[in-house]
Amino acid sequence: MSNPLRPAETTSPAGYWDRYGTGQAESESPEEALKNAFGWCQHEGHGPGDELLGEASTTLELGFGRGNAVAALATKGISATGVDVSSVQCERAVQRWGHLPGAEFVQGDVVDYLADAHERRWEAIYSIWGAVWFTDPARLLPLVWEHLEPGGRLVFSHAPAVPGSYGPQGMYGAGFRGRQVWLYRWAYEPETWAEILSGHGFVGVEAYVHPAPEPDLLGTLIAVAHRPPR
Numbered sequence: 508m509s510n511p512l513r514p515a516e517t518t519s520p521a522g523y524w525d526r527y528g529t530g531q532a533e534s535e536s537p538e539e540a541l542k543n544a545f546g547w548c549q550h551e552g553h554g555p556g557d558e559l560l561g562e563a564s565t566t567l568e569l570g571f572g573r574g575n576a577v578a579a580l581a582t583k584g585i586s587a588t589g590v591d592v593s594s595v596q597c598e599r600a601v602q603r604w605g606h607l608p609g610a611e612f613v614q615g616d617v618v619d620y621l622a623d624a625h626e627r628r629w630e631a632i633y634s635i636w637g638a639v640w641f642t643d644p645a646r647l648l649p650l651v652w653e654h655l656e657p658g659g660r661l662v663f664s665h666a667p668a669v670p671g672s673y674g675p676q677g678m679y680g681a682g683f684r685g686r687q688v689w690l691y692r693w694a695y696e697p698e699t700w701a702e703i704l705s706g707h708g709f710v711g712v713e714a715y716v717h718p719a720p721e722p723d724l725l726g727t728l729i730a731v732a733h734r735p736p737r
Contacts, residue, residue, distance in 0.1 A: 520690055521592045521616075523680035537603070544579035547635055547664040548727040553720045559662045559731060563631035567654070569617045569647075569663075570637025574600025574610075581610035588613065588629070590620045592638075617642060621650035628654050633662040640665035640692050643675070648707040658736035661709065667716050667728045668694035697728060704732040 535543065548554030557580065560566060564585055571577050571589030573596065580587035581604070588611040591597055597614035604610050613620060617638040632651050634640070639647065640663070651661050669676075673695055680688040695703065697714035704712045709732035716726040 520680065520688065521594070523688060523690060540573070540575045541579045541582060544575035545635070547729055548717055548719075549636070549666075550720050550724065550727075554717055554727065555729070559729075560631040560633060561660055563629070563659070565629045565631075565656075567629040567632045568637070569632065569634040569639055569651075570641070571600060571612065572596055572635075572637065574604050574612055576633075576635060577610050577612065578604035578607055581607040585609060587611070590615055590617050590638075592616050618646055618650060621647075621654055624654055628656045628659070630656045630659045631662065632659070634664070636665050637663070639663040641690060642693070643691075644693055644703055644707075648704065648709075652708050652734055655734040657734055659734050661704075661732045661734075662730070664717075664727050664729045665692075666694075667726060668696055673699065697730070700728070700730050704730065708735070709733060710735050 543551070545556045545559075546554070547556075547559065557576075560580075566577075566580055566585055566587050568577055568587070568589040571591045574589060577587045577589040577600070586609050589600070590613040591600075592615065594614050597612050600612045605612065632655055648661075655661065674693065675691040676694050678690050678692070679685070680690050697716060700714040701712045704714070711733040712730070713732075714728070714730040717729050719726045
């Protein structure tokens with residue numbers, strides 16, 4: 508794994524996230540990190556918490572970042588797994604939270620991980636401003652559906668779409684003078700997300716923009732969808 512103290516080179520999407528992780532300093536104590544782990548919304552102390560996951564006893568986070576949410580669930584006795592493409596983030600999460608029973612951190616691409624997960628299933632799969640935002644839903648959602656327990660739920664959050672700008676949104680990961688590395692984010696209005704999720708077999712879909720704590724601030728797109736029970 509990469510040394511998180513050494514600057515990472517942005518030569519690939521994984522390298523981009525390694526560099527992003529390298530620039531994230533741990534400013535919170537472990538206690539604070541666990542308390543604030545479920546920041547579905549970007550405004551601190553605002554919005555829903557892990558109750559969006561229901562009563563799940565097994566969970567999978569797609570793009571776990573610092574690993575705080577995985578750790579917070581593990582402290583509640585939940586079997587909590589996370590997968591992240593960044594080796595830097597994975598190493599840091601293992602160093603900080605790997606001692607917790609029930610916490611599992613995997614380094615890898617979420618699509619590849621799910622494709623190779625075979626018969627493994629989870630009661631809740633979730634993404635907090637994570638891999639759901641950065642992965643083509645046509646590739647990801649069938650795999651998520653396959654690996655949810657019947658009656659299980661998918662929950663994700665990210666920024667709302669810029670009005671009039673929908674679908675894959677490109678960005679260069681190494682700047683305009685760097686190597687040709689690019690990333691995509693998938694942006695849709697809540698109604699479109701609901702149609703996409705329903706089209707992939709999910710039921711009980713709720714997709715909405717959670718309002719910010721102040722009217723002139725940006726809200727948060729949140730979606731909750733269920734695999735039908737048997």
